[in-house]
Amino acid sequence: xxxxxxATACVSIAAIAVICVFLxxxxxxxxxxxxxxxxxxxxVWKPLSGIYGLLPMIVxxxxxxxxxxxxxxxxxxxxxVYLARFCPARLYAVLKPGVDLMAxxxxxxxxxxxxxxxxxWVRTNLGGQGFGVLTASLLLGMMILPSIIDVSESxxxxxxxRYFEGSLALGATKERSAxxxxxxxxxxxxxxxxxLGIGRAIGxxxxxxxxxxxxxxxxxxxxxxVRTLTANIALEIGYATDLHxxxxxxxxxxxxxxxxxxxxAVAGLKRRMPS
Amino acid sequence: MRGRRIDVASLLxxxxxxxxxxxxxxxxxxxxxxxxxxxxxxxxxxxxxxxYDSDNLSMMPAIINTLEMVVLSLLLAGPVGVGAxxxxxxxxxxGNRLVPIVRLTAETLSGIPSIVYGLFGxxxxxxxxxxxxxxxxxxxxxxxxxxxxxMRTTExxxxxxxxxxxxxxxxxxxxxxxxxxxxxxxxAMPGVMAGIILAIGRIxxxxxxxxxxxxxxxxxxxxxxxxxxxLAVHLYVLSNEGLHxxxxxxxxxxxxxxxxxxxxxxxxxxxxxxxxxxxx
Numbered sequence: 001x002x003x004x005x006x007a008t009a010c011v012s013i014a015a016i017a018v019i020c021v022f023l024x025x026x027x028x029x030x031x032x033x034x035x036x037x038x039x040x041x042x043x044v045w046k047p048l049s050g051i052y053g054l055l056p057m058i059v060x061x062x063x064x065x066x067x068x069x070x071x072x073x074x075x076x077x078x079x080x081v082y083l084a085r086f087c088p089a090r091l092y093a094v095l096k097p098g099v100d101l102m103a104x105x106x107x108x109x110x111x112x113x114x115x116x117x118x119x120x121w122v123r124t125n126l127g128g129q130g131f132g133v134l135t136a137s138l139l140l141g142m143m144i145l146p147s148i149i150d151v152s153e154s155x156x157x158x159x160x161x162r163y164f165e166g167s168l169a170l171g172a173t174k175e176r177s178a179x180x181x182x183x184x185x186x187x188x189x190x191x192x193x194x195x196l197g198i199g200r201a202i203g204x205x206x207x208x209x210x211x212x213x214x215x216x217x218x219x220x221x222x223x224x225x226v227r228t229l230t231a232n233i234a235l236e237i238g239y240a241t242d243l244h245x246x247x248x249x250x251x252x253x254x255x256x257x258x259x260x261x262x263x264x265a266v267a268g269l270k271r272r273m274p275s
Numbered sequence: 276m277r278g279r280r281i282d283v284a285s286l287l288x289x290x291x292x293x294x295x296x297x298x299x300x301x302x303x304x305x306x307x308x309x310x311x312x313x314x315x316x317x318x319x320x321x322x323x324x325x326x327y328d329s330d331n332l333s334m335m336p337a338i339i340n341t342l343e344m345v346v347l348s349l350l351l352a353g354p355v356g357v358g359a360x361x362x363x364x365x366x367x368x369x370g371n372r373l374v375p376i377v378r379l380t381a382e383t384l385s386g387i388p389s390i391v392y393g394l395f396g397x398x399x400x401x402x403x404x405x406x407x408x409x410x411x412x413x414x415x416x417x418x419x420x421x422x423x424x425x426m427r428t429t430e431x432x433x434x435x436x437x438x439x440x441x442x443x444x445x446x447x448x449x450x451x452x453x454x455x456x457x458x459x460x461x462x463a464m465p466g467v468m469a470g471i472i473l474a475i476g477r478i479x480x481x482x483x484x485x486x487x488x489x490x491x492x493x494x495x496x497x498x499x500x501x502x503x504x505x506l507a508v509h510l511y512v513l514s515n516e517g518l519h520x521x522x523x524x525x526x527x528x529x530x531x532x533x534x535x536x537x538x539x540x541x542x543x544x545x546x547x548x549x550x551x552x553x554x555x
Contacts, residue, residue, distance in 0.1 A: 001451075001452050002362075002366050004358065005358050005359070005361050005362035005365075005366050006362050006366070006373065007358075008354070008355045008356075008357075008358030008359045008361075008362065009358070009359040009362040009363060009367075009373065009377045010373070010377070011355050011359065011422065012359065012377060012380045012381045012384055012422055012423065012426065013376060013377060013380045015380070015384060015419045015422065016380040016383055016384055018399065019387070019391075019395050019399075019419075022395055022398045022399050022403070023391075023394075023395065023398075026398055074295065075295045075298055075299050076299075078291055078292045078294075078295030078296070079292075079295050079296050079299045081292060082292045082293070082295070082296050086292065095296075095300065097538065097539075097542050098300055098303055100538055100541070100542065101303065101534070101535065101538050102303050104476050104480070104534050104537065104538045105306070105480070105531070105534055106479065106480030106481070106482070106507050106530060106534065107480065107482065107483070108480075108482050108507045108508075108510045108511045108514070108530075109306075109310070109480075109510070109527055109530060109531060109534075110306075111511070111514070112310075112510065112514045112523065112527055113306050113309065113310065115514060116309075116313075116520075117305075117306075117309060142302050142306075145299055145302075149299070173282050173285040174285075175282075175284070175285035175286075175288040175289050175292075176282070176284060176285055176288070178288075179288055199386060199388075202388070203387075203388025203389065203390070203391075204388075205388065205389065205390040205482075205483040206482045206483050206511055210511075210514065210515075230388060230390045230483070233390050233391075233393075233394055234390055234393070234483060234486070234487075237393075237394060237397060237487055238486075238487065248394070249394065249398070252390070252391045252394045252395075255388055255390070255391055256387065256391055259386045259387050259388055259391070260383060260386065262386055263382055263383055263385075263386035266386075267382055
């Protein structure tokens with residue numbers, strides 16, 4: 001029987017191998033034909049004219065991810081500190097399931113909410129079309145909150161109580177103790193939460209498509225439309241053929257590499273956490 | 276005067292913290308309230324007709340497709356994921372060289388964005404295996420996606436089963452396999468269930484990985500070989516068409532309620548686990 005269990009354990013190895021083989025076998029020829037530097041640094045994406053520059057999408061993904069972090073990281077960490085150290089038990093019993101719900105809401109619902117609430121709000125109050133970097137950043141910021149809160153809270157709770165109590169005994173207030181003693185002690189865990197949020201923001205597809213405008217150009221300002229790497233694949237894979245298809249698969253290879261880096265970072269940071 | 280001086284920094288920190296909490300949860304509350312208040316009154320019987328047409332915009336076929344996909348993906352990924360976790364936690368000896376590789380690949384799988392799964396599914400199942408845009412292609416893609424989730428949660432559940440249980444079982448003369456199936460797995464069941472519910476939530480909410488594997492055809496009941504859209508994909512298509520905003524809100528309400536139910540269930544199981552661990 002051991003062999004059966006071992007075989008099931010090997011399924012994930014097989015899956016990752018097949019995924020890599022299929023992406024590389026279909027992506028590498030396209031990368032070779034377009035040229036890696038043309039692909040990564042080209043600023044023009046015109047599949048109909050055979051021009052495949054991914055830079056606008058790489059920049060787009062980085063912009064909206066950075067924007068999401070600006071929104072999500074301060075809110076997430078402050079909320080996590082509150083939940084871990086200040087929240088009364090009764091309130092916690094309500095707020096904690098709220099965080100879980102935030103994590104469980106599907107991206108299409110976030111996207112629809114962005115489309116009917118955030119897009120019109122940005123359009124009337126700040127101008128532009130409403131679809132763009134700012135809207136996508138606000139929405140993604142909201143979407144990465146549960147990842148950041150959840151992982152940060154666990155990291156903060158893993159810090160031994162004596163740190164907090166020692167600081168109180170030295171005369172520091174609860175707030176100062178939480179922020180200048182407990183928070184620094186939990187930093188690798190909190191960083192893992194932030195990196196997880198980065199992964200979620202870079203990988204998000206449908207919600208971003210619904211609010212970002214999707215023009216394949218480097219955005220001029222935060223109200224301009226933007227297209228991410230994920231959106232690039234989703235928008236065009238339905239009808240792409242030949243080299244165009246290959247270029248989209250190359251886009252996925254770039255994303256896959258991003259995802260791998262995020263994953264390794266999270267694993268590395270978690271190992272440094274006190275357990 | 277008694278007590279401390281007011282510390283300005285502490286006051287600022289406390290204010291910032293409370294503000295962050297209010298913004299965070301107000302956002303969630305606003306999202307839920309907005310969708311409920313705009314959608315509930317448009318939940319008409321026509322939306323639950325057995326067949327879809329462009330007049331009734333029924334979501335029933337999409338709901339049926341979602342259920343079928345949940346069941347089929349779990350049938351594939353459940354036994355494999357649980358089996359893998361049993362191997363990692365019960366069979367593999369310390370120093371086993373397979374274990375770190377399996378863990379690394381499972382970690383990598385869980386970090387892949389869903390659109391990359393969608394693209395892979397389109398290349399592998401849809402084209403490579405010739406399954407075309409179909410429920411089968413969608414189920415295959417979903418099964419790979421939820422596998423690492425089930426593996427991880429099951430392994431955690433197995434780890435929390437005390438070693439005394441295993442020793443007791445061996446002491447009574449049971450073999451390894453019987454111990455795993457009659458003692459360890461039943462004891463770990465709530466944890467395994469929690470993982471399965473997480474996986475259900477992931478499937479119900481998935482869209483990017485399904486559009487290019489299972490397609491966006493709105494009918495149900497045409498079998499494994501036909502395209503089929505789930506409720507989340509249905510919501511995306513409706514929202515994208517932008518023609519029927521009220522029905523789109525109503526569909527979002529149903530999807531949101533399903534997610535709320537799944538969350539409540541997983542919460543209940545989580546509490547059960549907590550109670551048990553504090554007793555034992």
